[in-house]
Amino acid sequence: MADILRIDGISKDFYGLKALTDVSLEVKDDEIFGIIGPNGAGKTTLFNVISGFDSPTAGKVHFHNKEMTGKGITDYSIAGMARTFQNIRVFGEMTVLENLMVGMHNSIKTGLLGIALGTRKEKQAEKDAVAGCMEILEYLKIGYLANEYAANLSYGYQRKVEIGRALASFPQLILLDEPSAGMNEQETMELMELIRGIRDRGPAIIVIEHNIKFIMNLCHRIAVLNFGALLSMGLPAEIRNNPQVIEAYLGKEED
Numbered sequence: 001m002a003d004i005l006r007i008d009g010i011s012k013d014f015y016g017l018k019a020l021t022d023v024s025l026e027v028k029d030d031e032i033f034g035i036i037g038p039n040g041a042g043k044t045t046l047f048n049v050i051s052g053f054d055s056p057t058a059g060k061v062h063f064h065n066k067e068m069t070g071k072g073i074t075d076y077s078i079a080g081m082a083r084t085f086q087n088i089r090v091f092g093e094m095t096v097l098e099n100l101m102v103g104m105h106n107s108i109k110t111g112l113l114g115i116a117l118g119t120r121k122e123k124q125a126e127k128d129a130v131a132g133c134m135e136i137l138e139y140l141k142i143g144y145l146a147n148e149y150a151a152n153l154s155y156g157y158q159r160k161v162e163i164g165r166a167l168a169s170f171p172q173l174i175l176l177d178e179p180s181a182g183m184n185e186q187e188t189m190e191l192m193e194l195i196r197g198i199r200d201r202g203p204a205i206i207v208i209e210h211n212i213k214f215i216m217n218l219c220h221r222i223a224v225l226n227f228g229a230l231l232s233m234g235l236p237a238e239i240r241n242n243p244q245v246i247e248a249y250l251g252k253e254e255d
Contacts, residue, residue, distance in 0.1 A: 002025055002028070002029050002086050003026045003027065003028060003029070003062075003065075004028065004029035004063070004064060004172060004173050004204050005027040005050065005060075005061075005063055005173060005204075005206075006025075006027075006053045006062040006065075007023060007024060007025055007026075007049075007050065007059065007060070007061050007062070007130070008024050008059055008060045008062070008224055009022050009023070009024055009058060009059035009062070009197055010022070010023045010041075010046070010049055010056045010058070010059035010060075011023070011057045011058040011059055012026070012049055012054065012056050012057050012228075013043040014046055018219070018228055019042050019228050020042045020045055020049070020056070020228045020229075021227075021228045021229045022058075022059070022071060022230075023042075023046060023059070023228075023229065023230050024059075024230065025161065025223050025230065025233060027173070027204060027206060027210065028204065028220075029173075029197075029204050030204065031197050031204055031205075031206070031219075031220040032046075032195065032196070032204075032205045032206075032207065032218055032219045032220055033205070033206045033219060033220065033221055033222070033224050034207050034208075034209065034215040034218065034219035034221070034223070034225070035047075035142070035206065035207070035209075035213055035222070035224040035225065036208075036209060036222060036223075036224055036225070036239075037224055037225035037226055037231070037247060037248070038226060038249060040224050040227075040228065041226050041228065042227075042229075043084065043208045043225055044177060045228075046097040046112065046225065047083065047175055047177055047206075047208060049173065049208075050059065051070055051073065051081060051175055052068065052072050052073040052075060052076040052081075052137070052198075053073055053162070055069070055070045056069065057060060058103060059082065059255075060138040063076070063079055063080075063173070064079065064080070064172070065082060068077070077169060080170075080171050080172035080173060081171055081172070081173045081174075081175070082085065082103070082163045082165075082166035082167070082169045082171035082173075082174050082175070083166065083174065083175035083176070083177065084155075084159075084163060084166055084174075084175070084176050084179065085162070085177050085207075086177045086178040086179055086181060088154075088155070088159060088162055088212060089162065090150040090151075090161050090162055090165075090198075091105045092149065092151030093149065093150075093151065094149070094150060095146065095147050095148060095149055095150070096137065096145045096146050096147070096148055096149075096150055096153070096161050096164075097130070097133055097146040097147065098135070099150050099161050099164070099165050100133035100136060100137065100161070100164050100165050100168040101129060101130070101133055101168070101220075102165060102168075103164070103165035103166060103167070103168030103169045104129050104133060104168040104169060105147075106168075114163065118189060126161075128154060128194045131169070133146075133164075133168055134146060135190060136167050136168055137163050137164060139197075140160045140163070140164050140191045140194070142157060142161070142164070143200065145157065155182050155183075156182075156187050158193075159179060159183075162174070163179070163194070163198075165179070165254050167198065167203075171203050172203050172204065173203055173204045173205070173206070174198070174204075174205050174206070175206045175208075176195070176202050176205060176206070176207045176208070177208045178197070178208055178209060178210065179191055179207065179209070180211050180214050181207060181210070185196070185222050188214055192217065193215060194206040195207070196216060197219070207219065212249075215236075216236045216239075216240060217236075219236060220235075221234065221235060222234065222235075222236055222239045224239060224242075224248070225243050226248045231244055231248060232244060232245055
């Protein structure tokens with residue numbers, strides 16, 4: 001299959017501190033791709049560069065063979081990329097349905113005048129958007145929570161709302177940052193099946209995770225970062241048995 005994302009020689013410095021150094025990788029349009037590494041390895045910084053929250057100090061980002069380096073988050077969203085965050089960012093004062101409607105704003109093709117006048121076209125667009133969001137909520141098995149305020153939901157349900165909001169933008173690539181954080185074993189297993197199901201519906205997925213068992217059982221390929229550099233990339237079995245990866249996580253035994 002074709003590459004949906006390619007990054008070439010990405011480096012990122014913060015006031016002289018190197019957070020990323022010459023990272024290159026590609027993600028296929030039909031895979032779930034994992035990124036792992038010890039704390040401080042540069043995983044979230046890489047996500048921020050990939051999704052337009054930060055510009056790289058050096059290197060290039062290509063999405064669908066179009067260079068996106070230096071473009072903002074809105075450009076990435078319009079191009080077909082969505083992401084979630086390690087610390088959940090739902091709009092607590094809005095309902096679950098309204099949260100998803102926010103994610104769908106790029107696909108609602110009505111002008112400000114139409115919205116102000118409440119034209120037939122605008123009303124139909126809103127009706128279609130609500131139907132689309134409800135379909136996503138039903139798929140996530142939280143349709144019954146559509147009118148509940150997001151702030152009233154448990155952590156696990158808020159995570160589903162955030163994933164639903166990402167899906168509402170009809171992305172071709174979703175970036176999930178620590179999606180299983182704070183979940184128990186049962187919730188983690190359900191999340192794994194959900195992510196597989198989302199992939200089957202269309203978008204490629206990149207996942208950052210600390211839960212190694214989760215990532216090994218979920219992903220087609222995995223990249224390992226250590227001290228901001230790409231340490232290894234390959235199939236889960238290759239990563240699991242790589243001595244450099246084992247050393248990075250467990251430390252080198254003293255002679």
